Amino acid sequence: MSFLEVKHLDVFYGDVQVIFDLSMHVDEGEVVSIIGGNGAGKSTLLKALSGLVPPRSGEILFQGRALHRAPPEEIVEEGIVHVPEGRRLFSLMSVKDNLIVGAYNRRADAVKDRTLGEVYELFPRLKEREAQMALTLSGGEQQMVAIGRGLMAKPRLLMLDEPSLGLAPILVKSIFDTLKKIAQAGTTVLLVEQDVKHSLSLSHRGYVLEHGRIVLEGPAADLLNDPHVKTAYLGL
Amino acid sequence: MLFLIEDAINGILMGSIYGLTALGLTVIFGVLKVINFAHGSLLMVSMYAAYWTVALTGWHPYLALVIVAPAMFVFGYYLQDIVIKPIFKAEQDVREPITVIIVTTGVWYILDNLTLLLFGPQYRTLQDNPLRGRMLEIGQMLISVPKLWGFAAAVLTASGLYLFFQKTRLGRAVRATSLDRQAASLMGINQYKVYNIAFGIGTATAGIAAVTLVPFYNVFPTVGVLFDIKGFIIVVLGGLGSIGGALLGGIIIGLIESVGPQFMTATWTEAIVYGLFLLVLFVKPSGLFGVRYDW
Numbered sequence: 001m002s003f004l005e006v007k008h009l010d011v012f013y014g015d016v017q018v019i020f021d022l023s024m025h026v027d028e029g030e031v032v033s034i035i036g037g038n039g040a041g042k043s044t045l046l047k048a049l050s051g052l053v054p055p056r057s058g059e060i061l062f063q064g065r066a067l068h069r070a071p072p073e074e075i076v077e078e079g080i081v082h083v084p085e086g087r088r089l090f091s092l093m094s095v096k097d098n099l100i101v102g103a104y105n106r107r108a109d110a111v112k113d114r115t116l117g118e119v120y121e122l123f124p125r126l127k128e129r130e131a132q133m134a135l136t137l138s139g140g141e142q143q144m145v146a147i148g149r150g151l152m153a154k155p156r157l158l159m160l161d162e163p164s165l166g167l168a169p170i171l172v173k174s175i176f177d178t179l180k181k182i183a184q185a186g187t188t189v190l191l192v193e194q195d196v197k198h199s200l201s202l203s204h205r206g207y208v209l210e211h212g213r214i215v216l217e218g219p220a221a222d223l224l225n226d227p228h229v230k231t232a233y234l235g236l
Numbered sequence: 237m238l239f240l241i242e243d244a245i246n247g248i249l250m251g252s253i254y255g256l257t258a259l260g261l262t263v264i265f266g267v268l269k270v271i272n273f274a275h276g277s278l279l280m281v282s283m284y285a286a287y288w289t290v291a292l293t294g295w296h297p298y299l300a301l302v303i304v305a306p307a308m309f310v311f312g313y314y315l316q317d318i319v320i321k322p323i324f325k326a327e328q329d330v331r332e333p334i335t336v337i338i339v340t341t342g343v344w345y346i347l348d349n350l351t352l353l354l355f356g357p358q359y360r361t362l363q364d365n366p367l368r369g370r371m372l373e374i375g376q377m378l379i380s381v382p383k384l385w386g387f388a389a390a391v392l393t394a395s396g397l398y399l400f401f402q403k404t405r406l407g408r409a410v411r412a413t414s415l416d417r418q419a420a421s422l423m424g425i426n427q428y429k430v431y432n433i434a435f436g437i438g439t440a441t442a443g444i445a446a447v448t449l450v451p452f453y454n455v456f457p458t459v460g461v462l463f464d465i466k467g468f469i470i471v472v473l474g475g476l477g478s479i480g481g482a483l484l485g486g487i488i489i490g491l492i493e494s495v496g497p498q499f500m501t502a503t504w505t506e507a508i509v510y511g512l513f514l515l516v517l518f519v520k521p522s523g524l525f526g527v528r529y530d531w
């Protein structure tokens with residue numbers, strides 16, 4: 001049995017179906033990428049996994065527990081933590097308060113002081129800015145807070161939605177370096193990205209999502225050499 | 237000159253009590269993004285609760301606080317949970333759910349008329365009230381003692397709320413929810429529970445205000461309406477969602493109401509209050525202490 005197992009998932013926004021009969025899995029300790037273009041359903045998939053958009057049918061099993069009907073707060077308690085697209089920081093709260101709110105769940109709250117130290121070690125910049133309001137930060141710093149806030153929740157599975165979106169190339173590289181460190185520290189990572197090259201080179205496996213269906217899956221190295229991925233996503 | 241100082245002091249005291257009545261309104265707005273039209277009615281219900289507690293037990297009027305504040309917290313918590321939450325869920329994707337305003341207006345009418353039905357239209361005042369008409373003499377100035385206690389209650393309540401929101405785990409969760417309810421969900425915060433708690437806190441502060449008002453104010457079914465309108469002006473003047481703003485907004489209005497009549501006919505002071513209100517809306521729509529980036 002896999003760490004995260006998704007079976008025959010159907011997700012709708014109102015009457016519009018976005019995800020069709022999707023099955024996938026993530027093993028413990030893996031880094032898995034989901035790649036695909038705009039509107040392929042990548043973000044919706046993460047929202048279904050984190051309980052923001054409950055799936056209409058299908059199953060989500062995490063460490064053997066069925067979570068497809070659980071509310072977001074219960075899913076976080078189980079250890080699935082979603083770092084949303086566009087960062088979604090609490091704009092009028094300080095950097096430190098943003099991070100501490102990340103540790104709201106009971107599991108993380110008990111160890112929040114130590115986790116805060118670890119996050120500051122990973123992002124020394126945030127320590128310097130801890131008293132600043134989140135909305136005064138630059139885009140790169142905001143992304144650091146978003147990832148740090150996710151780590152504060154003590155994730156067993158960390159899901160990141162487009163962490164490189166809107167960042168300068170040099171910052172993109174540093175964000176991916178950080179993700180590598182997080183993965184090496186033992187956190188399982190599910191990564192949704194448009195930056196296919198960076199995300200696949202970091203991952204063990206990948207899924208290609210098109211129009212709400214998985215069209216291709218396999219080891220990341222194979223996907224990078226796949227002719228379809230090359231023409232459609234790498235522009236080669 | 238002495239009259240002026242005396243009026244100013246009494247105005248500040250009464251104004252802070254206005255601020256206290258408006259605190260709940262600003263807390264509920266800050267979190268739920270909803271103007272709670274039932275707030276005055278909740279204050280009225282609290283006043284009846286305080287009145288009956290004192291009338292039936294014969295306690296000191298301020299002792300009613302230990303019953304009224306927790307009871308109103310529970311009342312507000314379940315009012316939100318049972319009546320308002322379903323509407324919220326139906327309007328999940330709306331940042332400022334308008335229909336909730338209609339629902340709170342309905343609650344206002346129901347509460348006011350239910351009270352009229354149960355207790356009749358008569359004005360009630362506490363009998364054998366140790367605080368009624370008590371004055372503190374400072375030189376030649378007379379300061380109302382129950383208003384002085386009201387001032388203390390207002391400052392303590394506002395500071396308590398401020399510390400709660402800044403320093404506690406639950407307070408931070410409430411602030412996070414008020415800024416981005418979906419992101420707060422992703423932090424493991426149950427947004428609907430936060431709304432219940434915010435509504436409970438807002439209603440409990442109305443309870444505190446009621447306990448300070450009952451010793452020197454009449455209780456009747458529509459008493460809430462008077463404070464409702466003042467409350468709206470106060471929170472917009474001070475900045476919607478700002479706790480310090482509500483207190484200072486109340487004090488500004490109290491000052492105008494009590495110092496104004498020294499210079500003009502008393503009815504003109506209302507014109508000044510509303511004029512100032514309009515001016516603030518023109519010059520600084522977010523209110524004197526509101527945050528510019530949001531609401």
